[in-house]
Amino acid sequence: MSSFQPWIKRYSGAGGGAALVFPHAGGAALAYRALGAALAAGGSDTYVMQYPQRGDRLTHPAPETVGDLAADLFDGGDWAGLGPLRLFGHCMGAVVAFEFARVAESKGIAVDSLWVSASEAPSTVAAAPALPMAEAEIIAEMVDLGGTDPQLLADDDFVELLLLAVRADYAAFNRYACDEGVRIAADIHTLGGDADHRVNENMLRRWETHTTGAFTVSMFDGGHFYINEHIAEVAELVHAL
Template sequence: MTDARSLVVKPWVKRYPVDGGPATLVFPHAGGAALAYRSLGTALAKAGSDAYVMQYPQRGDRLSHPAPASVGDLARDLFDAGDWAALGPVRLFGHCMGAVVAFEFARVAEREGVEIDALWVSASEAPSTVAAAPDLPMAQNEIIAEMVDLGGTDPRLLDDDDFVELLLMAVRADYSAFNRYACDADATIAADIHTLGGDRDHRVSEDMLRRWETHTTGAFTLSMFDGGHFFVNDHTAEVAELVNDV
């Protein structure tokens, strides 16, 4: 296993290294920046994972990078950001849209001979169900309403015009790619899939999480936590320990 300090990755990949620990790659939700997952990255490192949080284009230090045309293109872009094979078996963690991006990352990785140990799915619909769902909104007022409904964004920030402008850029880039996404029902990865959800999440139900089982030829588990769509923010240490223990 490669020493985390010697692994070459793109500078926009945020690292929380633990030398000798298993690698966990984190994929943010739609519109989410890597900085929003600093607490999870830190918790994963504390639990023993060598954590890497991905940064998508059109935000943070990738503000000038063009928006991906598709989720597949985004997954490939993130795969090309580092020599992940050097880390040994890799774990993936994705929240909401990030779980679908992580799934497509796993498909690329497995085709390229990179071993994916497990995919952790947090608050996400299954890939094969995305195309049948209503398109995500692109108008400003609808996006803001979506952010309020989902939670996870400090409402005070939505009164800041500069913040809203940057948020809209990131969200539209992700939503546009996600609205074009389609996945066959029989598309699978060899990696185990472990799903996590909030018992009060009004957007992603336990039944929706269970549909991920069809996308793995390995093991499948489901764990529910107290909370809503962003339950992870209230259970960061517990989630990190769970990811590191399995």
């Protein structure tokens, strides 16, 4: 019997440790296939998370909070046997990864580093405007952020499934709060796009308060989904530090 749920997508690497990837709000594991493969090619076994309410977890209940989602993902695998973990999260996925790190560290599982991509710091989420829940506003949000093929947004069946996933994630995120003094021992490395109109470098730097370890900021050309054009460079950076 496998020690990992089938909805955790694994990409085999030849090195030690493991990299875990946490998608953005509404994102499916399939969208991170290229990053998963690139991280695995760099050496680490890579595991891409699948959140409830999409893909092969379509019928799984939506989590109440980001903390509940992180706990659900943690329970999906035997992480203790993998060696030091490297966590990578994009946008909301970075906050999910942060909460996952808190769970892992509380259970004595070593987390080497948290890689934060295009995300506001946990302690700033509660004060930010609530994410939209109405269909028209969610679609407008997807268009504004980029990262979703406009042709897909014209497909009613796709939009129906997208709304299910986004609403589940947005609701959990809107209920999230974290004090500025909450810290993890893992190093935090932040990444962002220099043309991202949602998350700028100053916002990324707010993550420094959430680690007792090392902290770095790296900026790339591009917007909120800069990562789509820099997969190889991001994977190389994750393995270099």
